[in-house]
Amino acid sequence: MFQWAVLFIHIYVFIGCMIGLTLFVGVVVANYTENRGTALLTVDQRRWHDLKARLKMAQPLHVPPKPPESAKLRCYLYDLTTSRWFKQLFAALVVLNSFTLVIPWNVMEEQDRKKLLLSLTVISAICNVLFTLECLLKMIAFTISGFWQSRRNRIDMIITILGINWIVFHFLFQLPAYFAGGITEWKRLTYTYGYLVVILRFFTIAGRKSTLKMLMLTVVMSMVRSSFIIAAMFLLVLFYANAGVVLFGMVKYGQAVGKHVNFRNGREALVVLFRSVTGEDWNDIMHDCMRAPPFCNWHPGLSYWQTDCGNYFGAIVYFCSFYLIITYIVLNLLVAIIMENFSLFYSSEEDALLSYADIRNFQLVWNMVDIEQKRSIPVRRVKFLLRLLKGRLEVDDEKDGLLFKHMCHEMERLHNGDDVSFHDVLNMLSYRSVDIRKSLQLEELLQREELEYIIEEEVAKHTIRTWLENCLKSIKAKQNNTLGKMNSIGSTFAFPQSQEVLTKGVVLTEPSPEEELQGVDKGVGSGKKKAQRGNSITEVVTEAQKKSVKRANEKIKERRGTLRQIQMGTYDELEEVEEDDDTDGGGDMRRPSFDYPHHSDISHEKQFEDVKTWWTLCD
Helix, strand or coil: CHHHHHHHHHHHHHHHHHHHHHHHHHHHHHHHHHHHCHHHCCHHHHHHHHHHHHHHHCCCCCCCCCCCCCCHHHHHHHHHHCCHHHHHHHHHHHHHHHHHHHCCCCHHHHHHCHHHHHHHHHHHHHHHHHHHHHHHHHHHHHHHHHHHCCHHHHHHHHHHHHHHHHHHHHHHCHHHHHHHCCHHHHHHHHHHHHHHHHHHHHHHHHHHCHHHHHHHHHHHHHHHHCHHHHHHHHHHHHHHHHHHHHHHCCCCCCCCCCCCCCCCCHHHHHHHHHHHHCCCCHHHHHHHHCCCCCCCCCCCCCCHHHCCCCCHHHHHHHHHHHHHHHHHHHHHHHHHHHHHHHHHHHCCCCCCCCCHHHHHHHHHHHHHHCCCCCCEECHHHHHHHHHHCCHHHCCCCCCCHHHHHHHHHHHHHHHCCCCEEHHHHHHHHHHHCCCHHHHCCHHHHHHHHHHHHHHHHHHHHHHHHHHHHHHHHHHHHHHHHHHHHHHHHHCCCCCCCEECCEECCEECCCCCHHHHHHCCCECCCCCCECCCCCCCHHHHHHHHHHHHHHHHHHHHHHHHHHHHHCCCCCCCCCCCCCCCCCCCCCCCCCCCCCCCCCEECCCCCCCCCCHHHHHHHHC
């Protein structure tokens, strides 16, 4: 019957530890996400939240531009070092170099398996020589400045220099050390130095694979975001260590408490508590700290700190509270942060608003535009960058011309014509590639809609202003063509003298194009200048109407004067165009005298038709 009692222990461990602990972790993670607000987000808002985290981790590619075609050797080495098989080959060499640590590198191992250890160190030395060759080939292909732009290349170069130093110290300096009588100490030093170089080289494999690089970047991001929790945990451990020195500083050595595990000072107490965080024999240490008479030296009249006894109830409260707070709360908060960051890495491409392929394509295009590798480009290059994009971020300036203008104007407006960074353009593209009404939260949505409304208004004003200027240029071009034809007709008639037509003693001249664009109207006889034309559309149209009426009257007068001069009858039935009361007077101008017929160089001014006919003239 009692043999079935063992099931009680297994059921208790299964329910209490596995299910209960998992539920506790789930509650901590759920509370963490609720406090951050991510638990209450919709599916689209959650995807947008993950996308912003992905974009924050994305960085420009530090790939130098391809050498010119004239440098054939550099072009060949460039293609060689950037090829896929070349990268895979050296990634395999990193793994092979790591396998040389299958046996310990020390003097005692050399005595037992000298040939095997020598073979492994020689293989490691050959790998370091090949890594040196890789760096030299990249320096020739990329140039030294281009090679040094990449952080990964810098790390590889530093580790390669350390590897060459290890080869020199371990293989070349053994003979001088042997004659000096310190060969054993020298080998112990070089073996330690050698396997440290191998370990450092192993971590460089993360930069050779984009997947591993993203994984390591996620780990680093998790550590940065959880730095405050780690600092709080360290302060909590420090507090418990000081309390342990006070409570259990003189506890008698037992089964768990001994030379290396005790609370004699703060350093030893910190070591004990960090071991307890991992769950290593913390309950045995607690039982030794619960020691009480007669299992310890105690006499009446002695204080607690003069004996080697522990504290029964104090040890229970101390260790149980420490293990509960640190293991079940603080460590689970770290787990929640890491799970949130790793969800970005392991999320499927179907759930992502922008896939890794889209981000990678943007990185490649950015590397083509950012020639100086400064992580920023001038605003004028944004148009060129947008035309090169493919995939989800592609913008066709022919089909989506208005969207293209909005995106370019947004960069110019936010940065006032200065340089824009990698993340500025990428964030702008991400906003334009999603439905902001579904993906953004309320506060961010209001800010984004206000910005887009301002951009649309400014782009519309600029488009209308450009259209009006093009219309004026088209009208002027047609009138200049007509003026040239009239001048060619007038040149067929010979007259003794040419003079300017005067009215009231003032010369009628054609206003310059600069005055027309600025809206300066020189009054005839009065010499009074009008204010410059405003930028609004209403003012432009009103002024154009005034000028059209005025030019029509002047046109009729000039026709009559021209006909009189070439001795043709005037058409008195031509009526002058009446203008509004609020327009300046060109109608009260006195007609020129025709008592002395002579030829005049008529200054044909820019002739404006009625505003309603502009549409026909612009087509």
